[in-house]
Amino acid sequence: MEILAVPTEVCTLHPENTLGKIYLDWMPQPGDYIDLEGKNYRILERRHRYQFRRGKYNLFRVVVYVQPAPENLDRSLIDGRWIIGDENCRYNAISELIRCAVNPNGPCAGCRFWEVR
Template structure:
């Protein structure tokens, strides 16, 4: 399937890839040269024989290297410790108290 990588905000075309499964928002996509965080996914359809079929997918991405402490949690990715009370449970933000991290050295760390 044709997947277009577009810059989030400006929607400038960054690259076109042929992928079997396009990643969902909140996940990282790593190519040979770069790493991207997928923020939004848009489907494009064509009408063939009276039925709509998916023809391509446009991913709005942000160039970003996956942090070392990012981990899979439930249905997506989380930066830091998801069991901490202050963790945002998001691939974009670690926590409200100490967003730069890492969680290991945080004095405010406590379980939910």
């Protein structure tokens, strides 16, 4: 299935505010990161808006709710998805949302619990 550029509205939850409208050629997922006007945001939630035309529903727009991501976020790309922290650490959660159990706020550099996986 080919994904065309989907109009995407980027909003914050608290306070509810529209940050902008962009076109994405990929389908955003919760936990993904998005760059908008030089600032990084983490996607918390995605909602679809459909329009009924010619007897069927068509994807009209995607609305993503985001929160600002920290500037010093260390990420690694594993199997096509971004995870937080150092993937070589034994305690890394291999997750887009949480770094690890022993030091969830990070950073990984200089952590006293760091061990080779």
